[in-house]
Amino acid sequence: MSVPIIIPDLGATGGDVVLAEWFVKEGDRVHEGQPLFAVETDKAVSNVEAFCHGYLEHILVAAGETVDIGATVATLTESSVATEMQRPPINAESNGPSHLELPDSSHSGAPTANRLHERLNSSTVFASPRARRVAAEIGVDLKYITGSGANGEIHERDVHRSAEQLGTSLAGARIAEVPQFCASIEIDVSDVVDLQKRIAETSDERGTQAVSVSDFILAATARALRKVPALNARLLGDGVEYLEDVEIGLAIATEQGIRIASLHEADRLTFSEVVSRSRHLIKQVTCPGLPEAAVSGGAITVFNPEIFALDQFTAVIQPSYAAALACGAVKARVVPRDGQLVIRAIMHATLSVHRQVDDGVAAATFLKLLKEQLESPYGLLMGLRSVLS
């Protein structure tokens, strides 16, 4: 006869219980006390052991499926299926399954496993409960994430990294739910353009790198963020984590869509380091075959798609980020200056901010600082590090 193997009541405090992994397969001989499968609850991953000797008859629930407490996930027989007729029962006298039969007093009618998590059903995925929750929220399939933990276990940071790499398409599900507001400012970047031209002139002679307006925006963002700590944050679950270093997500347009690469410790970089690092990131993201760009959840993403010549636009906030800065193309505009009409290089910057980190003051302060930096960009050429020291 066969006996059911169930999900015991492991004392989870709520939420889903997932059958994480099978250690045995159908037909295997199992011994009392041998781990049969792993169960993941909101508390921990636990191994469930066989309560008697026997052979695993049928596996009814595949790894990765969500199960109810008390659900039957497999059956055990006293004898091997193949040799059922000849083989004597294992330890029929003392340890056979039938000896443990008792009226079922605690669970009336074991529920069968439900299949809520279809997307997890084909292969075993090791992931922390928190990583699973975040992945479900963002809508990222754990199967496609490479874990950085022990034995490849997926942690929350891996989910965020993956979400960033996959770009806005997958983040879309979450974007609709992000409570955000936007603030815009017009910035006169004539001096940036002028400086950029002069650097370009000297680079030809000295072989140094050409710089772009984006580089100035990144450097100015790093400084402004350093002075507005309220925005230098990221969202973790329902909470806000304030960051020590300034991490900027650089939005890079690729054929597959927008990718986000992270500029680490951006506030500690010299201007030339900002230039070389961002070039390197763009190369990593756009050229397949190179090692993947290092990415992790930062505070702010910067979008500056100059090639599209947009006047101004609003950027979506990436998962876990606090804000997104969208910079339009630099265009020549006629503006009043000192009672006269002059032609200046104008750019519109729009900041989208998560409502959870700011009610508006920080965003306004940030944009004001950004404007000041870019309208008088010479200080940006000095690294922030040297300014501080």
Next chain:
Amino acid sequence: LITSRIVNRQQLLAIYRRMSLIRQYEDYLYKLFLQGKVPGTLHQCQGQEAVAVGVCENLRLDDVIFSTHRPVGHMLAKGVSANSISAEIWGKATGCAGGKGGQMHLVGASVGAMPSNAIVGANIPIATGAALGFLISGSDRVAVSFFGDGAVNIGAFHEGINLAAVRKAPVVFVCENNLYAASTHVSLTTLIEDLAERAAAYGIPGETVDGMDVLAVYESAGIAIARARQGDGPTLLEYKTYRYPGHSRGDPGNYRSQEEVAHWKARDPIDRCRAVLTADFSCTTEELDQVDDECLTEIKQSVQFAVESPDPNPNEIKTSVFKDRRSVK
């Protein structure tokens, strides 16, 4: 023979039977738990049997013990019936607490097992209070407080032991140091290696003993209990032991290495007791297996008794919960 100085054959066989009963009871409950047949939670004590049995074998029926959230071993060792324990775990009217207590709140007042207290360290001053009661009433009864390594940094530990020390209360403080307070290793919370050193702070004797050797436990507890009974005051005993399973159901115990678990299982108190019985007292394997079988039969019958017992009467929900006001003097 060294062992015969401590116990005779009959005594050691009785000790073996108790330890076998506890081990097999816990193992059997665990198997039923895996089948979803045990209501409520489980805090199991496999590996710690020698402490419960070695201490309680020295006690008289009218001596009292105070236990913890892991009480099954202590209760069986003090003589509480398997039937009343099983029925309590199954929440039945025939349970030792009428089905109101569950696994963490076992009791057997008629055999001196006071209601177990799941609050860490809480029973220490209560045991002191019971012992002071014995002292004041001129009785020679003794109280024993069982607690884990997690209790030694609880305020009640200090208060309870200090008061017992200054009043020379007839109580023995038994620390079962199984190295982990739930999942926290003792070295993360306490800098001294031997917790019995704390005794010096209270001016009482303290001794650290191998808690996996039931004869060592029996001998050391016997001395401490005799001291208490003679009016010489309390002793702090620390038994180095280990619980094989996790803290409770659903605790995979992943904070411990497999090597560590194997190290302690190699010193299994029941295996060692069997070895002494066969080597020093010429017991046969068959004889000891028969003891095991008898214990398992008793255990299975107790669970059958529990399952078949009636549920508590809802009208008696307040019975034994509040003291009847009229009886308060």
